[in-house]
Amino acid sequence: MRNLKILFRCLLFAAVASSSNAQIAQRNILTEQLGYPPDAKLLIVHADDLGFTHSVNAASIKALESGAVNSASIMVPCPWFPEIADYAKSHLDFDFGLHLTLTSERVYYRWGPVAPAGKVPSLLDNNGYLHHDWTRETHIDPAEAEIELRAQIDRAYAMGVRPTHLDSHQYRLDSTNQDLFEVALRLAHQYKLPFFVTRDWFADFPYLEKTLGPIDVVIDHTITIQPDVFAAATTAPEKWAAFYNKAIRNMQPGVTELVIHLAYDDPEMRAATRERDTWGAAWRQRDFDFFTSAAFRQLLRDQHIQLITWRQIANRLPHN
Amino acid sequence: MRNLKILFRCLLFAAVASSSNAQIAQRNILTEQLGYPPDAKLLIVHADDLGFTHSVNAASIKALESGAVNSASIMVPCPWFPEIADYAKSHLDFDFGLHLTLTSERVYYRWGPVAPAGKVPSLLDNNGYLHHDWTRETHIDPAEAEIELRAQIDRAYAMGVRPTHLDSHQYRLDSTNQDLFEVALRLAHQYKLPFFVTRDWFADFPYLEKTLGPIDVVIDHTITIQPDVFAAATTAPEKWAAFYNKAIRNMQPGVTELVIHLAYDDPEMRAATRERDTWGAAWRQRDFDFFTSAAFRQLLRDQHIQLITWRQIANRLPHN
Numbered sequence: 192m193r194n195l196k197i198l199f200r201c202l203l204f205a206a207v208a209s210s211s212n213a214q215i216a217q218r219n220i221l222t223e224q225l226g227y228p229p230d231a232k233l234l235i236v237h238a239d240d241l242g243f244t245h246s247v248n249a250a251s252i253k254a255l256e257s258g259a260v261n262s263a264s265i266m267v268p269c270p271w272f273p274e275i276a277d278y279a280k281s282h283l284d285f286d287f288g289l290h291l292t293l294t295s296e297r298v299y300y301r302w303g304p305v306a307p308a309g310k311v312p313s314l315l316d317n318n319g320y321l322h323h324d325w326t327r328e329t330h331i332d333p334a335e336a337e338i339e340l341r342a343q344i345d346r347a348y349a350m351g352v353r354p355t356h357l358d359s360h361q362y363r364l365d366s367t368n369q370d371l372f373e374v375a376l377r378l379a380h381q382y383k384l385p386f387f388v389t390r391d392w393f394a395d396f397p398y399l400e401k402t403l404g405p406i407d408v409v410i411d412h413t414i415t416i417q418p419d420v421f422a423a424a425t426t427a428p429e430k431w432a433a434f435y436n437k438a439i440r441n442m443q444p445g446v447t448e449l450v451i452h453l454a455y456d457d458p459e460m461r462a463a464t465r466e467r468d469t470w471g472a473a474w475r476q477r478d479f480d481f482f483t484s485a486a487f488r489q490l491l492r493d494q495h496i497q498l499i500t501w502r503q504i505a506n507r508l509p510h511n
Numbered sequence: 512m513r514n515l516k517i518l519f520r521c522l523l524f525a526a527v528a529s530s531s532n533a534q535i536a537q538r539n540i541l542t543e544q545l546g547y548p549p550d551a552k553l554l555i556v557h558a559d560d561l562g563f564t565h566s567v568n569a570a571s572i573k574a575l576e577s578g579a580v581n582s583a584s585i586m587v588p589c590p591w592f593p594e595i596a597d598y599a600k601s602h603l604d605f606d607f608g609l610h611l612t613l614t615s616e617r618v619y620y621r622w623g624p625v626a627p628a629g630k631v632p633s634l635l636d637n638n639g640y641l642h643h644d645w646t647r648e649t650h651i652d653p654a655e656a657e658i659e660l661r662a663q664i665d666r667a668y669a670m671g672v673r674p675t676h677l678d679s680h681q682y683r684l685d686s687t688n689q690d691l692f693e694v695a696l697r698l699a700h701q702y703k704l705p706f707f708v709t710r711d712w713f714a715d716f717p718y719l720e721k722t723l724g725p726i727d728v729v730i731d732h733t734i735t736i737q738p739d740v741f742a743a744a745t746t747a748p749e750k751w752a753a754f755y756n757k758a759i760r761n762m763q764p765g766v767t768e769l770v771i772h773l774a775y776d777d778p779e780m781r782a783a784t785r786e787r788d789t790w791g792a793a794w795r796q797r798d799f800d801f802f803t804s805a806a807f808r809q810l811l812r813d814q815h816i817q818l819i820t821w822r823q824i825a826n827r828l829p830h831n
Contacts, residue, residue: 245620245782270590274619274782299594300565305639308627318666319625346638459779462565462594 220288221408221446224507225499233499234439234491236411236449236482239290240360240445242272244300246460246472250453250479252278255285255485260451264358266289267343268302268321273350276281280351283441286500288356288384289347291340291375293331293363295321300463306342311335325367333370340378356501358387369398376407385504387448394479406509411445414438416478424477431477432486439490446499453479530764541728541766544827545819552757553819554658554811555730555768556802558583559610560680562592564620566780566792570799572598575605577803579811580771581818584610584678587663588622588641593670600671605739606820607669611660611695613651613683615641620783631655645687651793653690660698668687689718696727705824706745707768709733716719726829731765732760738789744797751797752806759810766819774797 213370218508238251252275252337254260265287279287295301301320304311308319313332316322322329347354363433364375379386384391385408393400403409416434424431441448454460454475464471480508481487488503491498542551558571562585574580574594585595585607588821599607613634615621624631627641633652636642642649667674677699677826679685684695685708705728713720723729736754743750759769774780774795784791801807811818 245779249778250783270620270622273621277619297596300590302590302592303623307629309629318670319662348637416717455778457779458569458775458777459565462569 196318206427221411221504222444225446225503227497230444232442232444232494232496233446234442234496235262235446235499235501236260236451237448238451239358240264240266240451240452240470241275241287241290242266242269243452244269244459244463245271245274246454246463247271247475248275248278250455250475251275254453254479254483259488260453260482262286262355262500264288264356265347265352265354266290266292266360267347268292268295268305270302271358272346274349276350276352279353281400283353286355287352288342288358288501289352289354290358290360290386291343291364291378292360293321294324294361296323296361297463298323298466304339305346306335306339308450311339314339322350325363325448331371333374336364336371337374337377340374344378344382354382354384355505356385356387358383364509365392365399369402372396372398372402373495376402376468379407383508384506385501385508387501389448392441408504408508410448412443412447414442414447415450421468421474421477428477432481432484434479436490439494439496442494442496446504451478451482453482455479519551519761521630523742534675541731541763542826547817550764552762552764552814552816553766554762554816555582555819555821556580556771557768558771559678559771560584560586560772560790561595561607562586562589564589564774564779564783565591565594565656566774566777566783567591567795568598570775570795571595573804574773574799574803579808580773580802582608582675582820584608584676585667585672586610586612586680587667588612588615588625590622592666596667596670596672597600599673603673606675606705606714606822607672608678608821609664609672609674610678611663611684611698611765612680613656613659614644614681615640616643616645616681618786624659624662625666626655626659629723631659634659645683651687651691653694656684657694657697658734660694664698664702674702674704675703675825676705676707685712685719686716689722692716692718692722696722696724698726698789703825703828705821705828709768717755728828730768732763734762734767735770740796741788741794748797752801754792755801755807759814759816762814762816766824771798771802773802775799 222229222233227233236259240247241251241263248271251263255263295402301506303320304314308315313330314321336426359375364371375386388399389410389412419442420430420434452475454472456472456476461471542549542553547553552553558574558580561571561583568591570585575583587609623640624634633650633655634641679695684691695706708719709730709732711732738753740750772790772795773826774792776792776796780792
């Protein structure tokens with residue numbers, strides 16, 4: 192959790208961060224590789240956690256079909272993975288990635304590993320589920336993490352998903368240690384897929400920049416909403432849209448990923464998340480309402496922001 | 512599925528079946544062991560499939576708390592098991608059993624084994640879930656079934672459930688072969704819990720009677736609603752209650768288990784069961800509506816039916 196908090200702090204200022212000359216140069220490379228002028232503001236509107244519940248699947252599909260949300264990633268160990276895999280299989284033009292998952296972070300609704308439990312003991316709690324959380328005492332064996340994540344990717348392919356990218360649930364692969372980040376990069380290389388990393392995280396996790404090689408993709412910025420906004424929006428609902436409005440108006444040139452969490456505030460989702468408001472049912476309904484609104488589309492137009500996908504980025508990888 | 516169909520046929524006539532003298536004698540033993548006169552009509556109103564979805568949990572808890580549903584069993588491998596385990600742990604006076612599960616029978620929402628996958632390969636499909644169904648080609652290794660079911664029972668105890676009985680999801684342990692039925696009885700003996708068997712099934716599955724020993728419990732009859740009633744109720748909704756009314760009015764003396772399936776007809780449940788109406792969302796809402804109605808309570812009073820629980824039966828086992 193400590194690492195996640197650092198990451199939060201880092202992300203909070205992401206949208207308004209100033210850039211060094213070196214960063215501008217690097218940014219221009221990705222933007223230009225994608226065929227855009229160097230001052231273009233490119234945005235991936237990315238829904239996380241597909242497969243988590245039916246509510247997440249239904250709301251995310253609705254938002255993807257409305258067109259203003261244009262990318263998403265899927266959690267393979269989750270019980271509703273077969274539903275979203277079936278959808279992805281019949282919508283191969285959509286920009287679905289895999290949301291590599293090493294935790295089962297809720298209390299009343301849980302899942303185990305995809306790999307055989309005997310091969311990944313360090314990932315499991317006493318009841319056989321993926322850990323609820325990692326404490327300082329939890330030793331996650333990177334070799335076991337790699338076995339589990341390879342099993343997740345293989346199950347996704349076996350069930351018809353053709354992912355365009357990889358990313359990490361709860362940023363565990365980015366924000367824990369170099370060993371786990373190396374696992375993510377090895378999988379990205381093996382499956383020839385880009386793995387989501389942004390240079391916004393470099394200051395807090397110096398091993399990221401050090402570990403990345405010349406064929407790895409680095410996104411310039413990321414934006415995601417924070418628990419303090421959720422708390423404020425409880426009494427002043429307009430603060431939810433205000434956060435996104437400000438963040439998008441402050442977007443810098445380069446490639447930005449907007450990480451969002453969609454679901455309906457319905458009985459299933461309220462029950463699945465009832466022990467904690469953060470990324471809970473009401474939070475996700477607010478995201479759904481904002482990102483399917485006409486106001487969000489208008490904002491993108493007003494700010495001359497162009498939507499891009501991970502598929503476009505993947506197509507620029509040297510091996511593709 | 513063939514065995515299930517035979518079982519259906521058998522169950523269809525259960526409520527009106529005539530009894531041999533030997534059966535009456537056996538029935539009297541259980542009834543009298545429970546402390547009731549030999550002509551008493553004793554009923555367990557038993558909700559199956561707890562843990563399956565949040566919708567099942569919420570509707571079943573509501574019906575149990577209303578008092579006219581007085582027993583239920585829980586599926587340990589299901590994603591919502593932690594929710595119902597938490598409830599059971601804080602309601603130790605409720606009559607919760609374990610609904611031993613060897614299948615993951617839906618299409619868009621699925622679960623794997625509780626035991627390590629490497630120890631139970633014959634129970635798993637190509638994607639690592641418990642089989643959707645068993646065909647003639649599926650060889651279920653009884654030793655692996657025993658490993659898996661022991662893991663289910665052990666996880667339930669570890670998470671605070673104190674089961675009063677065992678039964679079998681989709682009657683797989685009763686209606687497949689003697690080997691699997693022996694697994695069920697071994698587990699019942701080891702954990703000192705009664706396992707649900709009724710003499711209604713003896714004619715179609717002769718190995719049942721042959722395998723049962725003197726300490727095993729045998730329920731006299733069972734009642735459960737059938738797909739033909741669901742089909743009829745689509746155009747004539749009153750046929751749902753009419754089935755139960757007739758079955759309960761025709762109840763014979765002895766111990767009967769009424770097997771019911773509760774959930775709300777909500778988005779989660781509709782999505783989880785959408786490929787097949789049988790035991791689907793609308794079916795379960797009809798059961799919920801009937802078994803929480805005042806009419807059902809009145810019917811029990813009118814017919815002088817007394818509700819009993821598996822806990823009462825378990826307390827009469829020689830080792831308890």
